[in-house]
Amino acid sequence: MIHLEQWLVAAAYALACAHYLSVFRTAKTHGPLRSGQLGALAAALHLGYLCHLGFVMGRLPVTGVFAALTTCAWLFAVVYLILEWRLREASLGLFILPFILILHVLSNLFLDLDRQLPPVLLAEVVFEIHVIILLLAYSAFAISFIASLFYLLLAREIHQKSPGLFYRRLPSLAFFDTLSNRGVNIGLVFLTLGVAFGVYEGFKLAEQFLQWDLKYLAVTLTWVIYALHLLGRLALGWQGRRAAVISVLGFGTLLFSFIVVSASLSQVHHFR
């Protein structure tokens, strides 16, 4: 049942992706449905699935890398749909929805419901808060990442003076710049908060968790890169291309820390 649900959600996201793509290619928005509505439908299905998953697991589906991954995908979808609605600009969806789809499919493939967390972690609400806050931070960074990617694509087309599809469909460089910067600002706040909660919890369970770990290194690196992004903008007047490149870099590190480190390299910070 739960497997049927998770693939149904994936199918809904895929449908929304296809709609975003067709709108992007033809610029015809006069259909019976808007892409955002399809996206919202998929997110609603996703919420249902998450509730069911939480019920099966007996707690919020943020424990375990792959349960967290699908929750992250959902949070991301919600954040994006709110943004789309507020900014009245749907061109980003073309890149963001496939990204959500990939996260969700990854979660579908590797989700293991039988694996349990150490009971000492399960007793703490702080742990769940820690994870959710970090997931929100990741969503904000992901938005920033995609906005930066669009920035670079559009800047390239303008530089080459060959107005192509991106040039015609996308809003302005200034729009992506602002969006990317906001993503970084919000993401940085949540990342700092999330790490603080993590450290607090680590101190409480000191004997087990406060060991040196690759995950900590990766997170610190991510934090430093995004802090640099903020600092560069505020102090050195970085804008446009440079800021976009750093945002992309930061997100690369983040992906590395989230998926690769968590799944294979990390010894201690592992949901075991």
Next chain:
Amino acid sequence: MPLRVYHTLLPADISPGQSHHTLAAKAEDWTVWRKEFNCEELLLVVSSERLELYLAGENSTGRAPHSASQSPAQEQEILLRFLRHQNLIAAGQRPALQLTLGKEAATRFFRSALGWLPDGRCDYRQAGALRQAHQQAQQTGMSGPIMNHLYTRALWLSEKVRLDSAFYQPSPSVATAIIEIAGKIFGELQNCTTLLVGANAEAQATARALDETQAGRLFYLPRISPEEEQLTQAVPALAPMHTANGVWEPAADLIVLFETSPLPWHEPRFLQKLMQQRHNAPMLLVDLASSPAPPQPWEKIYNLYRFARADLNRVTAQQAQARAEVLQEIEDWIAGEVASFYRWLQSTERFHFGAMVGRSHALQHVFEWIARLARTDITVLIQGESGTGKELVAKAVHEASGRAQRPFVVVNCGAIPESLLESELFGHVRGAFTGAIQNKKGLFEEANSGTIFLDEIGELPAALQVKLLRFLQENEIKRVGSNQTLKLEVRVIAASNRDLHGMVTAGKFRSDLYYRLNVVQIDLPPLRERVEDIALLAQHFLRKFAAKMRKPGRTLAPAALQKLQTYDWPGNVRELENVIERAVALSLEPEIGLAELPENVLPEIARAGSEAARASLKEMEKGYILDTLKYCGGNYDEAARVLGIGRTTLWRKLKEYQQNESEAGREEEKHEA
């Protein structure tokens, strides 16, 4: 051809400056011009650039306008006379007027409504001319259902075009390309500071375009060009750029070079200095001065976007292509509108309104008035001869209004005895008079929140006229014998076949009530004045009664129709309805000829008319009996009762017919043998 247009682009020596006022003042001549033009509706569109005269309508003789009697050349002459009469052109002037007919004329109408000029320019300001023309035509009664239909569709289309398409955006040029690229970089241009270097014609056009798009602050570099003065005159918002400590204040986001200047625009060091001044925020530099492109290839500077003329041309070309697509789309929309307009024009549906049927100009006007009045709760007075359908008008008003689901109460003031009328209309309380054994609601109360139709209002006794007036003014009634006033919300529609105005002057009808009722007056013309409706009405009734009497496929012979059209119709539509009902009942053949029409409809010629059309009494009797039998579904008792003869008589007659037929059959067989 129901629609045609004469049009021309105005030469410089014709100035239609004050023409609109002249036109309105001379509205009373309209009936004369209508005859001259041989059309029903006329719309004169005059703008600063063009002149268009739309003529529409099947005219009252049923002859197509622009028929053989009037050649285009003759019509042109009338047209020129008309224009001279309207003081639009002077006596000697003869602008070359082009004539366009049919669908193309309708296309021109829609284009005109969009402000799409024949030379390809799209100007929203030009669209106003048609609006103004229509307003005037409405005031002077020159427009009619066809023009109004066209106009409402055109309004709808122009709103759609304005909201859903890029039709009114300026046509592609250097300026639009610059604005587009700047928009792609800076987003909204309100916060974008622009510096123009040079002041040639291109610079002036660009400055104007930037000013119109509300593109932030505009500066020019002083002492570069001899045309500087023209530039600042063209766009007063332009300010000279100041230099402070060797840098410009403020820093420009967009710099456009129109003419060569002593500044080293291609030197990286200079540009880098510029970029540093603005903390490396993105900047757009458009170079239109050096052509061909600068000798050394531009090296990349972080966040600096540079465009040469050739690059700009590529953007313009793309815009032109997009523009062509937009125009094509609009053309398709217009073609769709024109097609649906013609469908509407050719359908008979537009001759129906509620239960009313009519294609005559007069009745179409009535339909339109009903549509326009219905939504308001205004009091309507309907005047027309007996049988013209006054109640149908009232019913149509009621049904087209927001009260359609509410009661519609009909009161024939002439049919109720005077002594009862008051209690009928306003109700009474118990004991108000002998026999008033309980409270009774009046018809006004029954009609509350709906409509009351007061037919034969001229028959209303004087005392009740006062009470009705009181209701119309205060919306209050008192039941007979009661002191309590009741607040009601009833729409009043009154009708009379008598000349109420004459009654007022004769002192038989209260003048204050008359003026209170006569907020809007709808005059229903008698049937003899709208001959073109007779065929349509006859057709309508024919279908109605044929279905009712189960005689499908009945048609009217041309000769019979002609008789109907020449008849005087004192009883108007009601009489026509009865004539057709009778004819259908009598008819044996699918085609209804003169034989089935009553004597009084046929003038003396019919009596001397063709013998072939007349049947012998015996034949008539046979046909009628057989038909009645069919009508009664083969029920002998019923048929005998309807025919007013005994069952046995019927039986005997039927047997006789059978015998005759079999004899005739045998005779035919003999012949064939």
